[in-house]
Amino acid sequence: MGDRHARRLTPDFYRRDSRVVAPELLNKVLVCGNRSGRIVEVEAYAGSADPASHAYRGPTKRNLTMFGPPGRLYVYFTYGMHWCANAVCDEEGRGLAVLLRALSPIEGRDEMRQARSRARRERDLCSGPAKLCQALGIDGRLDGVDLTSQDAIVSIVDDGVVPPSEPGQSCRIGLSVATEEPWRWYVAGDPNLSRAER
Numbered sequence: 001m002g003d004r005h006a007r008r009l010t011p012d013f014y015r016r017d018s019r020v021v022a023p024e025l026l027n028k029v030l031v032c033g034n035r036s037g038r039i040v041e042v043e044a045y046a047g048s049a050d051p052a053s054h055a056y057r058g059p060t061k062r063n064l065t066m067f068g069p070p071g072r073l074y075v076y077f078t079y080g081m082h083w084c085a086n087a088v089c090d091e092e093g094r095g096l097a098v099l100l101r102a103l104s105p106i107e108g109r110d111e112m113r114q115a116r117s118r119a120r121r122e123r124d125l126c127s128g129p130a131k132l133c134q135a136l137g138i139d140g141r142l143d144g145v146d147l148t149s150q151d152a153i154v155s156i157v158d159d160g161v162v163p164p165s166e167p168g169q170s171c172r173i174g175l176s177v178a179t180e181e182p183w184r185w186y187v188a189g190d191p192n193l194s195r196a197e198r
Contacts, residue, residue: 055095
């Protein structure tokens with residue numbers, strides 16, 4: 001991030017319910033190396049209280065990071081081809097997390113275009129959870145990284161842009177269970193959303 005005033009979010013920011021953290025992550029900046037994007041869409045997952053969560057049935061080898069300390073990056077592989085990234089929330093052992101669904105590119109657009117050669121428009125670079133991981137170079141090797149550590153290659157920072165006072169809100173996308181929960185939040189009107197507003 002070029003903004004010297006940007007600051008990493010602290011463990012205390014994440015040490016809250018994912019449904020509280022999620023809308024507050026909007027307009028924060030996800031940074032991975034020299035690439036970054038503003039978070040414009042998120043979804044909350046609520047651990048053992050949420051049948052759609054990877055943590056619903058307890059810890060496994062795949063989801064262990066979800067049960068770790070708040071502020072860790074949980075990266076998982078899906079559909080045999082895509083990586084997705086989440087910020088772990090609440091107290092250790094709870095299994096709550098926020099899925100990062102879409103970004104508005106800020107820095108490293110050339111690298112993003114190389115990584116996402118099929119994207120024809122800038123708005124297609126990070127308009128989905130798998131797309132943003134591909135664009136920023138996030139994969140399973142980064143699972144468990146401490147987003148709050150000054151030494152971590154991946155972080156979420158606050159550069160002074162506040163979350164929207166009235167974010168868009170809807171049910172989560174692409175689920176077969178717990179489809180009624182309105183735990184998706186987004187920056188209304190942003191062109192980089194994974195799904196157009198209705």
